[in-house]
Amino acid sequence: MYKIRVGNHCYNLKKKREHILVKNTDGQTSFLNEIQRRKNFYEYKSVEPEKFSHIVHTIYASLHQGFILSEWIDGDIISRFDKEIIRDIFKTHIEIEKKGLFECDLSKNNLLIDKNKQIMFFDFGYMYPYNPLIHYNSDGKQLPIFHLCERLESRSLMQYLMDIENDSSLMIETFENTKRLALEAYSEKLIWLEKNNADTDVIQWQKNWINQWEYSLKSPANLLETYELESFRSYVLDVHDDIGGKSCTPMTIKKLDKILEQIKHNYPTLKIRNGLFWGDEKLNNSSLYDKYTKLKEQACRYQLHET
């Protein structure tokens, strides 16, 4: 990605990488996917600009030429998850989902805050089409664990909360805000799903998240329990993502340490509260510990090197 200046104007030039960092099919096709999404947003923004105001404007993009030119946005990657920012992330992505697109990668590096303190989205390499009336997400109905709030938590928010662990009141406040705002956004989407005769499974799935967070927000103890379970879930999912794409970072290792710590000290709670998934629920304490110890060794081998 380059910043170029022509006259008094600055632009963002994104060129197709010669060597793909994420070494799987999704990584190989991410530039094509990005151009397809830019085309979608170019159309949506021309019809409903207010709903997609947090999406960067594409000036020109070409698959054959291998570049995307956008306006330059003065800003920096997100460093705080304030209430307004979380609200705008959910609001924009609910609109995106209604259009039939699901963002898998709400990672910190894809969340830009401009000089007016507005969130801007500029990277869509892992945003995929789906039918929101019959599918849970872009994996169809196979993996109900993935949804908007979970994607934000797994790809960025839980990492931020881990970084501010020493300030426990800010950490809990941010987590509580996230749940309240997610509840608001999911309730709005539920109305839309019902109005558009969505599949009953999809409606029930949406209601389950709403019910879960209503329970979480009933008491500080419920909220803390939800934080422990959902942070564990997010670390596990993120670690699998990084290892699957052979794109691990020191943060992957840190998350694996947290997972191992939780298995060691909180295994009974994880088991009773259905916090284990994807086969982990069948493993006893020591087998689970061994599994994640081995994954940590793999993550050490797959460390990305910035070039």
Place this chain on the structure above:
Amino acid sequence: MNIVDQRRTYQLNFLQSKQEIEVGNKDHLPLPIDELVKIVPILVVSNKYFLQD
């Protein structure tokens, strides 16, 4: 074939087909395309935002 495999197959076939996708208007480019595609970095900035996709 599940929805994910369908998508991946479609995308790989699309790349093989060599079809073009263009977004926006070429006339709004601040520089000719030939010059834009030739741009290479002259300065590596330490900010991660510039280094990652």
